[in-house]
Amino acid sequence: MKRTANLWLIIAIIGFCLLPWHVVEDGFWSFSWVTNIGYVESSSALILMLVYGKFWFWPTALAFAFVATCLATVSNPVTRAKMIASSALFGLVCTAFQGLVIVRDGPRFFTDILNFTSINEGQIGFGAGAMVTLVALLFILTTGVSAMGKGRGDAFVIGLIGLIIALVGVFVFFPVAHILIRAFENKDGTYSLIHFIPRLFSSDIWGLGCFAGGTCGPAINSVILATMTGAGTTTLGLAFALIFTRTQFFAKPLLRVLTVIPIITPPFVIGLALILLFGRTGAVTQLFADMFGIEKSRWIYGFSGVYLAQMLSFTPIAFLVLIGVVEGVSPSMEEASQTLDADRWQTFRYVSLPLMRPGLANAFLLGFIESLADFGNPLILGGNTNYLSTDIFFAIVGSVADPAKAAILAISLLMLTLGAFLVQRRWVGTKSYATVTGKADSGQHAALSPAVKAACYATALPWAIFTAIVYIMIFYGSLVKLWGYDNSFTFDHYLQAFSIDFSNGIRWTGSAWDSYFTTLTIATISAPLTAIVGLSTAYLLIRQNFAGKSAFEFSTMLSFAIPGTVIGVSYVMAFNFPPIELTGTSIILIIVFVFRNMPVGVRGGIAAMSQLDKSLDEASITCGANSFTTLRRVIAPLLGPAMIAALTYSFVRAVTSVSAVIFLVSARHNMATSFIVGRVEHGEFGIAIAYSAVLILTMLTIIILLQLAVGKRQLRRTDRVEQSA
Amino acid sequence: MKKSATIGILSLAAAFASSHASADELSLVCSAEQSWCDLMASGFEAKTGIDVAMVRKSTGETLAQVRAEAGNPKIDVWWGGTGDPHLVAAEEGLTQASGADTAQLLDWAVNMHTISGGKTVGIYAGALGIAYNSEILAEKGAQPPACWKDLMNPAYAGEIQVANPNSSGTAYTELATFVQLFGEDEAFRLLKEIGKNVNSYTKSGSAPSKAAARGETGISIGFMHDMVKLASKGFPLKIVAPCEGTGYEVGAVSIIEGAKNLDAAKQWVEYALDADVQSLAQTVKSFQVPSNSNAKVAPESPDLNSIKLIDYDFATYGSSETRGRLLSRWDAEVKP
Structure with missing residues (x-):
């Protein structure tokens, strides 16, 4: 532990004393900061502190001194670990705090108290030195924590946890807080909780009118759509995964391509293709109208269209999650089941399927969340139905910008996600799903019972054909002058x-x-x-x-x-x-x-x-x-x-x-x-x-x-x- | 431990490589059509030798970004796109006076300059109109519309598409035009009547005309220059200037407050108002009417002189207060 902490301390001191603390104009790798050594912008924190009087670097320097002293003098390992961890934490907090408070034009908060010339000059963003120092301090902290006996004293695990928490904190929580705080903002710019609750649960968002013949709020529309998409994509994904691992289907490679293509499709393209196929003047609509006299309608604009597009787009995600899981279910378990005289259906129903639970749950959760956050498909095909994701977009960029409304809608969306997440965890429970063990097994997966196999083929294959048609149309569309009107061939x-x-x-x-x-x-x-x-x-x-x-x-x-x-x-x-x-x-x-x-x-x-x-x-x-x-x-x-x-x-x-x-x-x-x-x-x-x-x-x-x-x-x-x- | 840290450090190290703007550069956001943006940017580079870094974003997206970046903007100049968001930006102090010379400009362009205190200036205008798909209407045996009031004709049931004014500036222009033409109460009565024929209120302002071009809807409301562009591609789209008169949008250019390359930005505004530069728009099929009185107008462009244009009151109908009132009334009375 002492060696690791020493190493990180050296790195931290290098970051503090040698590297330029702030962003360098031409980029770090131009090394212009080596030649421009005299300028404030390319100075290290040590120079800034000693030469330019930027006194807010002292606490960071002090933290190094504490850590070094503890390493050198304290002999009791637990006391030492505690002291190192708290010194590193002190350094991290002080460094982050000064960075947040002192910005380009001087102090961001507490302008009265911090009225010093050197502070009012302001500072630019963190650069190489700051990054190295902060990362090193973080690892000194985690090394200290692990030496205190936390996490079974595993420095690697604690370090990893610390790193990920720090990254998620800086790059998820920090930015998102900027916008979510707007949810509490009143019209006059003040903040309050009293107005927030009724706005969050207002019927504009959660209205249930569509069950009584009217229109529902965007949150309800989104939940219904997301649940259906999650269930649908999981079912289809499972069917594809079973065909891959448990049957001898002849065109597996082709199927594989078809299951991947939709997620590699840029947005708007699927929606556009669906309109050109199933829109009122779409190819399929025309065909059906000519052949069977079915009236041309605009059914694709609205819930059904969005659902179809999302199923096309997100099935592959479920498939990608499930294929590994279905493959991993241990043949030994299935063999054991069959030895105990279960038939194929019973084996599948009571052994294989329950073992796939974590996969199914995670596939559903991903489908659900993807559908909630999907923006392109509802935009193109949504018709008059409102969804949270599009409403949020237009609350920010629409003709009346309302960041408060956007934030409230975003919080509703997060509540839904949290709900789905909790339900998912409950359903998976705390059972063990381990099926890949060190023990050898025969490796022969149980074949599917005929009924399950038929069901898989019946769901997956028409879907595959449908996907194929959509993509053939897209390629065709890129090779004609004006898709739908001027079908002459062109490479233009x-x-x-x-x-x-x-x-x-x-x-x-x-x-x-x-x-x-x-x-x-x-x-x-x-x-x-x-x-x-x-x-x-x-x-x-x-x-x-x-x-x-x-x-x-x-x-x-x-x-x-x-x-x-x-x-x-x-x-x-x-x-x-x-x-x-x-x-x-x-x-x-x-x-x-x-x-x-x-x-x-x-x-x-x-x-x-x-x-x-x-x-x-x-x-x-x-x-x-x-x-x-x-x-x-x-x-x-x-x-x-x-x-x-x-x-x-x-x-x-x-x-x-x-x-x-x-x-x-x-x-x-x-x-x-x-x-x-x-x-x-x-x-x-x-x-x-x-x-x-x-x-x-x-x-x-x-x-x-x-x-x-x-x-x-x-x-x-x-x-x-x-x-x- | 060390290895995971190396990865962490490496990924953060990538962050040092950020570069910043140097001299003789202009950061431009363009809210017009991509091909027109490209033409303008390369023309400016050729003329001045200033390197243009350009990105195309819609007006709503640009305004949201300019707001978020206020105080430390990365954009110097914002060119193109409907004038309302430019006026909002001026009202919120996000843009600055360009000191442009407006002597050669047409009245509506100067008007933008005046009401914004010189912070934005008109570069083109486009009138609001009705488009219909001649094939669809012929199939239905319906007469083409000639006036706004014709749109109430029950023969068009389920055939009209128009954007939602809450999300689209185009649709807000339509709403404001109705109010100015017919008076507020009558306007909402008409919109409600027309609403019975509307199959959907789209989010995007340009979507209805695209749908009409493909026959997904029979009739659309939108800006005429967009319709002309679609028709010129070969779609069976016919364009109508409503008999009662119509409103229009003014596309604008603004310099962002705190722009890092202020001189270059001012040169850009001067360039954008130049008659010869504006005359080139038609070469990339942008059929808006140029704001410089000496610029050439494309033969395909809707002729603003033959259209009955209303005296659109940008100051009143661009203000947040009127906007909020009209939109909540629209939600209450017209929204399905």
């Missing part, structure tokens, strides 16, 4: 977006290239970070016990449940000013993706990890490995499918998300989706669809490569299915 849309000029070296002349490259870069950086953060969190939640675990678990879900618009605006509010100034950079995009998509990694990781028997960890620890090695060498390799799901999903979401990035994209860092949305807004469907088609192909290629790279996990089973006699 592709040329306009993706032309390359070879006459004078390679020049990317198409209008889409810039945003295309930015999008791919940002997605590539954020995907592995998301997977790491998400799976580490899942590891903590499943394998470790610590105080406040439930609250911790819910807090990691928060950023996912909050609609993108709210996240986007709150990020601008929080990260446009010191201490953390990120707007206009690509970093803010990366961060927003990591923390918005992290929950999928968490859910997938939880579902997969609850199947891994704890004896595997214990065996590893008994053999002398520490928990980091166990995580890396034992657990991580068994999490292949969960890892693929997390990587794929976060990559794809980074490419396809709209509402969160609309406020965060800047001229230098534009994203593909905001390009597409801009084109759709002005009716240039051809180029929007062509761009989407290119994105779909790009992502499909990347996903296939990813699956090859991560590889298939070896469960020492030959994954085969019992031959049906």
